[in-house]
Amino acid sequence: MLAHGTVRRAARMEYTVTMPADAPAVTALRRIAFLLERALEPSYRVRAFRRAADTVERMDAAELAQRIAAGTLEQLQGIGKVTALAITEAQRGETPIYLRRLEATEGQPVEEGGAAIRAALRGDCHTHSDWSDGGSPIREMAESARALGHEYMVLTDHSPRLSVANGLSPQRLREQLGVVRALNEELAPFRILTGIEVDINEDGSLDQEPELLAQLDIVVSSVHSKLRMPRDEMTQRMVLAIANPYTDILGHCTGRLVVGKGRPESEFDPEIVFEACRQFEVAVEINSRPERRDPPKRLLRLAVEASCRVSIDTDAHAPGQLDWQIIGCERAAACGVPLESIVNTRAAAELVDWAASRRSG
Numbered sequence: 071m072l073a074h075g076t077v078r079r080a081a082r083m084e085y086t087v088t089m090p091a092d093a094p095a096v097t098a099l100r101r102i103a104f105l106l107e108r109a110l111e112p113s114y115r116v117r118a119f120r121r122a123a124d125t126v127e128r129m130d131a132a133e134l135a136q137r138i139a140a141g142t143l144e145q146l147q148g149i150g151k152v153t154a155l156a157i158t159e160a161q162r163g164e165t166p167i168y169l170r171r172l173e174a175t176e177g178q179p180v181e182e183g184g185a186a187i188r189a190a191l192r193g194d195c196h197t198h199s200d201w202s203d204g205g206s207p208i209r210e211m212a213e214s215a216r217a218l219g220h221e222y223m224v225l226t227d228h229s230p231r232l233s234v235a236n237g238l239s240p241q242r243l244r245e246q247l248g249v250v251r252a253l254n255e256e257l258a259p260f261r262i263l264t265g266i267e268v269d270i271n272e273d274g275s276l277d278q279e280p281e282l283l284a285q286l287d288i289v290v291s292s293v294h295s296k297l298r299m300p301r302d303e304m305t306q307r308m309v310l311a312i313a314n315p316y317t318d319i320l321g322h323c324t325g326r327l328v329v330g331k332g333r334p335e336s337e338f339d340p341e342i343v344f345e346a347c348r349q350f351e352v353a354v355e356i357n358s359r360p361e362r363r364d365p366p367k368r369l370l371r372l373a374v375e376a377s378c379r380v381s382i383d384t385d386a387h388a389p390g391q392l393d394w395q396i397i398g399c400e401r402a403a404a405c406g407v408p409l410e411s412i413v414n415t416r417a418a419a420e421l422v423d424w425a426a427s428r429r430s431g
């Protein structure tokens with residue numbers, strides 16, 4: 071009996087010495103997984119956190135400390151950049167920022183958070199009229215936006231290469247600028263801001279004359295062609311467009327469709343793309359269209375993590391669709407998007423100044 075008890079004690083001692091079972095990182099990673107599951111995140115995303123927790127739990131405490139100090143956690147299988155940061159923060163005695171953001175939105179009904187964001191929005195930065203593939207004249211779109219309480223609407227009809235959507239040639243866009251100018255005199259103080267949803271060409275250039283882009287208040291740049299490009303090429307293509315001084319907003323970044331037979335997300339390195347957005351001060355669009363809901367929440371959380379600016383837009387092609395913004399607002403609330411990072415909480419003049427300063431500087 072005595073011998074047996076000794077063995078048990080020895081085993082217990084060994085357990086406490088080599089296994090940091092109560093490592094704060096393990097608890098934090100599992101809590102993150104739990105909250106993501108409850109938020110209906112895809113299971114592979116949740117698995118990443120559980121796998122990282124298992125890896126840490128199996129590790130020797132000394133090795134864990136040494137790897138944190140040396141920054142080599144990511145060399146371990148199952149640990150990536152996001153999980154490595156969470157582990158490091160937790161082992162320092164902090165609540166990981168990823169977890170803090172999740173906890174901040176926990177308990178608060180998403181509808182309430184979404185409504186608060188919606189109330190703070192002063193305009194919509196992505197709309198179409200019957201000049202391209204929208205169903206209604208500019209005036210009707212503008213009057214509907216005004217009726218919804220907006221102070222402005224950015225008119226972003228398509229660029230020439232999107233011929234299926236009746237994209238505007240340089241000449242037609244110039245003509246549209248005149249029409250908008252006249253309408254603005256009538257509709258003041260409401261403002262139609264001039265803009266475009268410009269195609270990001272396969273080589274990362276933008277599908278409109280630079281001198282024309284320079285005249286527009288806001289430029290939304292989007293990928294509409296060759297969505298299945300290899301990951302590295304797509305990353306490069308997007309980063310080039312983001313680095314272009316005329317790009318203000320990156321439209322529906324994955325191009326996915328989640329309704330009907332759907333369309334898979336384009337593949338790119340989101341950490342590189344969002345870091346580029348942060349550096350070049352390009353806002354990541356939250357596209358509210360029900361069939362898009364782009365970016366997916368896991369990517370939106372990454373964009374928040376990267377301190378990106380955000381624009382919550384409807385991409386409305388008809389007046390009733392201008393009221394879809396709440397869909398994007400709820401997604402923003404669920405992912406902890408800070409209000410001050412949302413560019414369309416700004417007044418029109420401020421928004422235009424922001425875009426102009428990016429181009430000159």
Ligand SMILES: [Zn+2]
Nearest residue numbers: 267292321322
């Ligand atoms: Zn688009």
Ligand SMILES: [Zn+2]
Nearest residue numbers: 196198267385
């Ligand atoms: Zn659009």
